[in-house]
Amino acid sequence: MSVTRFGVSLDEDLLKALDEYVSENLFANRSQAIRHLIEKNLVEEKWKCDNIVAGAVVLVFNHDKTDILKKSSDIQFDHKKYILSTQGFYLNEENYLQIIAVKGPSKKLTEISDKLISVRGIQHGKLVMSKAE
Incomplete structure (x- = not known):
């Protein structure tokens, strides 16, 4: 270059x-x-412009509250077309980090991440996007 x-x-x-x-x-x-x-x-x-982008939704929550993980999984299942992969990590005895790799139109990914982040009990959530094409 x-x-x-x-x-x-x-x-x-x-x-x-x-x-x-x-x-x-x-x-x-x-x-x-x-x-x-x-x-x-x-x-x-x-x-x-609603172009195709790739990114990750990062969520932190208390893993003892099992309904959070179920709700997150349900949302992901409803939007499986845009979900590439999901990883989870125990940060300590209470906190769990979930990283959801996504790809699709930016507006759709924003909508999905808003649903995930708004699940009751999510302590922190963020969507990070980058160009995919």
Whole structure:
């Protein structure tokens, strides 16, 4: 891939914020951070267009509450066309981490993840998507 160099003018506050972003995210330099931000924006725009994306729904909950796992499984079964795989891990004596790999139209994946995350007892839930095509 060829690289094209160009100049960018930023006010002092924005440059300081960029440098903090580079440092906090361990980027090698400003260019790498700017590339990351542009790619992130492009992916998010694709989500809005309802393109095909892939990602993961991450859920954390108390595994002793068995109805949570059943409800999660029921939702996944109802949307099995979009579910690629599911993995679960015991984080400690109480907490369970479930990772659900998904692929499909971004709006549909958002709808599925919203259903999963809203299950009563879910302590934390997040959908992460990336371009698939």
